[in-house]
Amino acid sequence: MDMIWMSLVLLVGLLLLLGAGLWVAFALTGTALVALHAFSGIPAGDSLATAFYGASVSWELAALPMFIWMGEVLFRSRLSEQMFSGIAPWVGRVPGRLLHTNILGCGIFAAISGSSAATAATIGKMSVPELTRRGYDRRQILGTLAGSATLGLLIPPSIILIVYGVATEQSIARLFVAGILPGLLLMMLFAGYVGLWSRFNPAGVPAEREASLPLVEKIRRSRPLIPVVLLIVGVIGSIYGGLASPTESAAIGVALAHLLSWRGGSLSWRTFVEALMGTVKTSTMIAFILVGAHFLTVSMGFTGIPRELAAWINTLSLSPYLLLLALTVFFVLLGCFLDGISVVVLTTSVILPMVQAAGIDPLWFGIYLVIVVEMSQITPPVGFNLFVIQGLTGENIVRVARAALPYFLLLLAGVVLITVFPQIVTYLPSRMGS
Template identity: 55%
Template structure:
């Protein structure tokens, strides 16, 4: 059986297992076991133990439960409501109103966490219950959160960017700089869609109950933003100042949220206990999915499916824009079965010579891959953000996938835009290189 045929078989197995209602982590692991047992000579049991251990024994991954706990604390105290009170007067005249909070909050928090899952969970814990309580439709609140949650890996610092920079041997600083303007572009596209949807569906947007507000009243209401902004600035500052890694900054965030909740008088023993239990349940679910995904990734690597896809693309010998189109399809297909880091690690060494041959800038290509990984995060059946929001909201993953479809299309549009106008990606890295060569900051 050919390698690509094996990939088709494993995809069918995954769909069948998940359709039968198996837990997501079990579904991924079962698919990996089938691939390992029937299509390789490796031991399924031994590799299962290795993959599970390696997937969770990570210092960087320790940031995830800490950010989840931070979100639980904010969710169970009145800090989330304060954020909405502060933003509402400024957004009331924009079609879609408070739905834009998901985009803005994820964009800000994404610059802190570097993880789509952590961004979606932390912001979701604050915004989804509030939007539901205020009457906003679930499909828009979950869809905008699913799309905006992926900003965690596009807006620097980002673990995915570091992985690509190391694999492609390009400057990490240049990759980080390249992500800022595309991140802003994606936020504008998401908010633009929300505005268009609100104009076409005015009856689904809750009425504005604030009445007319003066600039002074808006500024007075914005004082409610101070606690959350202080917390975000704390987490950013300890990273930028070099006092903490992203994982240590997550601990600062959790402690800071506890202090702010206590200072605001909304922290009780019951809230503290429930936040710990909620963070434990959600973190265990995420870790379980990660373990299953790691085992499936290992099985995919043993079967040679990612390498076979990359070699097939090389055999086609496409032009620059044909190559971009083919790679887009290839990475979206890989995203249905692999996590983002694995996609990059398993394909970069094969793909890089191809892009260099047709004259594609490796820094631009890094952002291109990150956008494709963002798409993979909201692509069933293995869209990781979909799994996280499914568990958090109680909706099934297909409902969340359908809700996120418009934002999936916005990400595709973002890829088209940076392909037509590559300077959106390369202008900041180029300015940095020019400044460095001129004897500026190094």
């Protein structure tokens, strides 16, 4: 029980540092220093230097700024302007009609930005005014945007999956591939719900005014989106096929993103510098968090707290399902106050030994963790994405939360499905080795 009290003291200290407004990286480092001084005889200075160096020289980590740079370049291209016109011809006769543009648009942009907040803001600026003007149900406009924007955390190339892979020493390529089927599953759940809802609420979906378009015309109108879709498929396909590592694919993606931006006429010296500076700021922030988290992981290892906690969890005889239920509640609550990357790096050093002791695959757990963090982004009434959409639309936060609630439940259904059928996550990665 001494270890339980030690872990509670460290957790309270960490929360106090975070609550005081200290940067996450420094809060992690400070907690690690206290743990080493108070609960072990290991020299803190030597451990700090070794941990910082070890976390900084990971080759897999090089993919992080590359994918961020690719997203920053395409974010400043005319993609968001072309998204609606490119997707609309394909969903005009599907139940729910143009509401699906939020789902498909967020799915495509999620694979570019890797950020749920950026996805919500970018797609929302384009779709909310247009769908409102056409007479679509306001609650469904907000709900589809809130739910689908969370896909930015899961659909590869995902920044948070890179962070998880580095923090837990899992293969980033296998994590990327593992996120494909769950991401498609969530998009199908969202689209199925919209189609079903539209059947029972026809007044919320305006009557079709446009004539049915031939296939050739649909392709012509979607032509601006085709290069971006091919870029995403090429990046993921090269990783899945074993043709390139995530870092190599990211470098190619950056070059192709600049080429697409140049061909679209949106690449200028100003946008190039803005994209570069945005990449530096985001990458530096994540890198600082990662080195702080790595130092905390090392210090936890020296204190023996994770090992003791894992042993204590085993004495409770919790089944894997009960453990996952408890962790789901914990992560959703934690995600209400922290961004997804911070949740991952704060918890993996302590949680992962418990998970492995329960016989849960760390690869599967990474996808589960990302989906649960997605849920926390739209948890009524304090999810981060809800505030992004409130600022974008001016709607009351309670109304935005009510609109997002069905999609929170659909994400929960996704967690249940991958728990009952773990092959949804593990099938594609298992095929990589064959």
